Amino acid sequence: MTAREHELSTVYDPRAVEQRIYETWEQRGYFRAGRHPERPPFSIVMPPPNVTGVLHLGHALDNTLQDITIRYKRLNGFDALWVPGTDHAGIATQARVERSIQESEGKSRHDLGREAFVERVWDWKHQYGDAITRQIRALGSSCDWSRERFTMDEGLSAAVREVFVRLYEKGLIYRGHRIINWCPRCATALSDIEVEHKEQTGHLYHIRYPLSDGSGEVIIATTRPETMFADVAVAVHPDDERYTQMIGKMVRLPLTNREIPVIADDYVDIEYGTGCLKITPAHDPNDFEVGERHHLEQLQCIDADGRLNVLAGEFQGLTREQARSAVVDALEQGGQLVRTEEISHSVGHCSRCDTVVEPFLSDQWFVRMEDLARPALAGVERGELQFVPQRFTKVFVHWLENVRDWCISRQLWWGHRIPAWYCDDCGELSVSKTDLTECPHCHSKQLRQDEDVLDTWFSSALWPFSTLDWPNLEAPDFQRYYPTSALMTGYDILFFWVARMVFMGREFTGKMPFSTVVLHGLVRDAQGQKMSKSKGNGVDPMEVIDQYGADALRFMLATSTSPGNDQRFTWDKIEGARNFINKIWNASRFVLMNLDADFEPLDFTGRQLDVADRWILHRLSETVDAVTHHLDHYDFGEAARAMYDFAWDDFCDWYIEFSKLALYGDDGARKAVAQTVLHRVLTSLLKLLHPYIPFVTEEIWQALPNTSEALIIEVWPKADDALCDDQAVSQMRLVMDAIRAVRNVRAELQVPPSKPVSMYIRCESADYVQLFESVRHYIARFCNSDDLTIAAGGDAPEKSATQVVTGAVIHIPQAGLIDVEAELARLRREESRLVGEVERIEKKLANAGFVAKAPEAVVAKEREKMEDYQVKLRAVQERISDLQQ
RNA sequence: GCGGCUAUAGCUCAGAGGGAGAGCACCACCUUGACACGGUGGGGGUCAUAGGUUCAAUUCCUAUUAGCCGCACCA
Structure with a gap:
């Protein structure tokens, strides 16, 4: 059904329109880049959503802003490329498939075995993987599907290995035995930024550790008594006179009676607690460092599953939480618990599952950050990377300046397996781009590949160039579209993703992967709360689209955004957007009803333009200027407001009403002028609005007489100085x-x-x-x-x-x-x-x-x-x- | 502890060194030949507080208060 056929409908029905229009655009190849090699390129890559995920309002906002930009650039004569794709999202996807298998078959991934399990995840990906891309299509995103990528595609996987091997060979990737953040529930290591610190009330337990020689005791203060089975020393500050005479003596650990020394280290804060600190190198990052300085043993009493092991004696097998209260009880009964103090301290939680993170000593792979961060920072300083809004520059720089080495190994099965092999015969470690079957050192066949996979963000860090066929430097897309022009994403993944793309891009392409980073805020619920599954306050964008159309959702999101700030989702804002779209629809119906099918616009020059005509053309020109300016600065909200005001107030409320006199009068010449002005203003307005509300504008465009093949590939209007008329403006006022x-x-x-x-x-x-x-x-x-x-x-x-x-x-x-x-x-x-x-x-x-x-x-x-x-x-x-x- | 953001109409939020704005809500009126998802008219704000800069500050600067966020530390 076209606009002409349902000309009588006074209410625009997006459901009858959106899908049909999208299919037409896609079939006609309008989204494909490279159709106009003579035009300058403009490229962006889509932040890849989780392949098995569901679109949320954050994606909808992100996609809307990118689509506005790409459509704007396409209308402005650029060869516009928007690369879509999805991310394999290691932990999230694996957890989801595990849960599904557990529910349907009662089996764990270990029951299936690694190979079979990974196969099941691929099945899942193939079955549900296009759900998210269907949703992106429903939003109207005009991305180039012929260039769609997935982080585990062959090409992107090759890029991952290339990067891993090159960094390893440069000494920027290493394997280390260190304390990392361990999630006992996910059973994997996490990077520092995957840990969320939350302020919680806890207890500081003051515990008596008697001196072995019977000459007294020290009282240590700890929040984690359950780790005492792995204590290897008690530390005091060297200048703390209370304890000077004890340094070098031995104390006896309560409950196990193991003997450990009292050492001096100026890490200890004299003021805090009792000034006497138990040292547990395997269960605390600071203690780890103290332990290194004093060459202490690294005893572990908590295993990967979060339970106490044999070191804990009778407490073996208890979880951390159970062990804590059991140990405290035992100490209390034994009279070793001096007192318990309530304190507030911050505790790390797994950002994925909210489990309390365990500092855990293990062998992991790390990226050495110093040499990668430095050139990235230098580039920012030289202005090669602009942030919109600017204030994020400082946040970004501060983070990179203080970044610690990045733990990249994950104890998962779904992801890019680490390309490292251990030889059982000579014990050598080999890293290789291709799979090894023979040890390069001793030619033994007894090779085992490292069991771990890489952090998901390791592959997304390469996204701007791996999607453009890097490492093939001769690839046409890489040559033409890299570096990309801009990156648009939420500020919440500035460190996770943006920063990592920047230093990887610099290291491997010598360039910033994009010159502008546009950061938007979060979409919150009506009360300003963060939307989340657990709170159940999320709004499904597909439900909004079903009820009001994608245009309304897009317009609402784009209108209520201001640079870098969060916004709230409310249904009345959606209604407002829907009403605006309906207003445009009806104004167009009015114009349509007053134009003949063979309508030809008059040439403005030499025509008798009425003061109202001159005024609306002036206002149109001003609006074109304002919208262009705001879009050039990625100020989507302001551009939308300029269009809204012009369309509703100037055009609908005033000009259309004025034009009725000419249209319904008996002066044919006046009527022709009014028709031309109406046509001119409406077609220009449709072009301006198209990036925001592409469906309804295209639908109207197709229905209007004397328009081209498709609005999406039209030419952006130019503000016309010849139509500026200050006199008309003051007269009309x-x-x-x-x-x-x-x-x-x-x-x-x-x-x-x-x-x-x-x-x-x-x-x-x-x-x-x-x-x-x-x-x-x-x-x-x-x-x-x-x-x-x-x-x-x-x-x-x-x-x-x-x-x-x-x-x-x-x-x-x-x-x-x-x-x-x-x-x-x-x-x-x-x-x-x-x-x-x-x-x-x-x-x-x-x-x-x-x-x-x-x-x-x-x-x-x-x-x-x-x-x-x-x-x-x-x-x-x-x-x-x-x-x- | 360091850094950032926010404070404007009942609500949600724009805004700019020189006459306080929008949407929603509210009140009154209107079946006017695009639209009631509409039209017309209207009420409603000491622009958080205190200083400072300026001819001029709601806007710039400083401090304070309140709320939010990020980073670091935390025995």
């Missing part, structure tokens, strides 16, 4: 003020709009007479006046309501209907308002500093206003005294 003034009188004095009135416009001068004469038909119609007199000077009609406007006093004589008291009251209100204005400006002009120092134009403007207000005030006062007689 008078006309509209006059009309509003009369409407106001009608409303206040309760003269129904349907009742014609006679009007007398008493002008200040012949110039104003001429002006009001030139628009008398508009005034007569919109004030519903059947008897309109326009003259200079003359006496005021005796009984009339009065409105003072610039250049004239408008009288509406309605003898018998006018309540003199009501009219006086209205005039007095107006008088006091004008007095206020006059006083304010008088004060300003009386200020010598203002007159001397303010720009001339500002002073002149104030004088003009003063004059205008004074004239109006006099007229109002005159009228008051008339009525009082």
